[in-house]
Amino acid sequence: MSKGHDDEPIFIRSNWGTSRYVYNPRNPVGMGLIIGSLLFAAIFLYSLRARSSWSEGELRDAVHVAVRDLEATPQTLGPWTGSYVSMIRDALEKSGEGPSTGGLHVEDADDPYDKDADPAVDLFEVTAEDVDTTFCLSVSPPQPEPDMTSVEVSLSITVAEGQC
Known part of the structure; x- marks a missing residue:
């Protein structure tokens, strides 16, 4: 057998x-x-x-939701609450769009040597890993100088696709 x-x-x-x-x-x-x-x-x-990776649509939606949330209520800046960069990054993470971990970058795009730059606006670039799209955020009023008191600001933010 x-x-x-x-x-x-x-x-x-x-x-x-x-x-x-x-x-x-x-x-x-x-x-x-x-x-x-x-x-x-x-x-x-x-x-x-x-x-765990961003798409262009997720990044676009996250930027617009974060801008809407930042403009909706006055924001408090103080010596321990951070800067516009950390405020924008936190709003992007709280937007509920995209992956829940990392890959998101917010950078100050102001050029101190640019004489034509608008002094009433701070510029920030938002990018994500795996995505070629960059968003430029024009934030006014500019971030106040750090001191020992808290300041409440009502932000006005303009979003443009592309580098600043």
């Missing part, structure tokens, strides 16, 4: 010196489990990557 594939067990002891059981590639069910496990791992890793 010849031994067929159906006589092979689905699980066999590992040949690597351990007493673990592993899938048997000589059994059709074991081979299916091996292929299924690899496919499941690949799909899981791909979906994990897709959820």
Whole structure:
């Protein structure tokens, strides 16, 4: 009587010196489990990557929601509450758009050597990893000089796509 594939067990002891059981590639069910496990791992890793990266639409929506929220209520700046950069970054993270972790960059885009720059506006660039789009935020009034008192400001923000 010849031994067929159906006589092979689905699980066999590992040949690597351990007493673990592993899938048997000589059994059709074991081979299916091996292929299924690899496919499941690949799909899981791909979906994990897709959820952790920004898209252009998500960045655009996050910027517009953050601007709306910053303009809606007066903002308080003080010696311990941070700057416009941290205020904008916090509003972008609270917008609920895009991945919940990292990849977002807010930078001060004011050029101190630009004589044509409007002194009544501070410029900030918003970018995200995996996205080529940059948004320029023109914030007025300019950030007050830091001192030991808190200042409440009502912001007016203009959004433009592209670098400042």
